[in-house]
Amino acid sequence: MTFEISLRIHRPPAEVFAYVADFRNMPRWYQAVERVTATTTTATGKGAQFSMVRSLPGGSARNDVEVTAYTPGEEVAFSSTSGPTPFRYHYLIEPIPGGTRLTLNGQISGAGLPGPFANFDKFAEHLFKQGMNKNLNTLKRILHRDAEET
Template identity: 30%
Template structure:
């Protein structure tokens, strides 16, 4: 069972939505704490593609290795990040619907070590606060809507 999940409908074609997300170069626009995403492997993006993520956490830069562990063009992809024993997997599913594209995300957080296992609930809460709104940001970016506050 996912530690948290999200879903959104975007009024754009599935191929456009999938490409925007799967390219990974747009991650800093969708996850504000991510300051840089660098592709480490050659060739087109697919299963096995690796990235280096740099993220700002409480004023410090934390790096994580990201790997595309599943990739089905215009349907689904899953990324796995590993940062000092904290493994986070984001599984994205894309569905063509009458209004455009429905995107669903399931997030899985795996901890290792006694200290992390004991604080997993707090870790999940922190990750959800940092990354939980990425689909809403995706919708804003692709539909050109910015909240007027």
């Protein structure tokens, strides 16, 4: 399944990029992510690797993940290299008047999930996209709240 989600964030692109590109922040805004641990000496940049533990139907699952693209202030992409539900996410950060347009292009498979969860049907696809929208809106709220506190 492929998907694209885009939203406007009233924060500077550099700030949005810095938060999204630091994968250690993911448990704060990505509901299924329980824990992220860097497995290379650098936590950011192309080639950086990390371990991600997610809550999935059937229990917790671990994925090894690698950063596949990293252009400061503009884009960051990563792909799972092991574990269930293989995925690729590409975040594009674009300056717009009054803030940033954040676009997530992604691809994910149900491979490795138990039983009927292994095949994304239209209903499962709808639920997944709804969850990803919720995650990105949580990210947006965090960035707006952090700006108000400074």
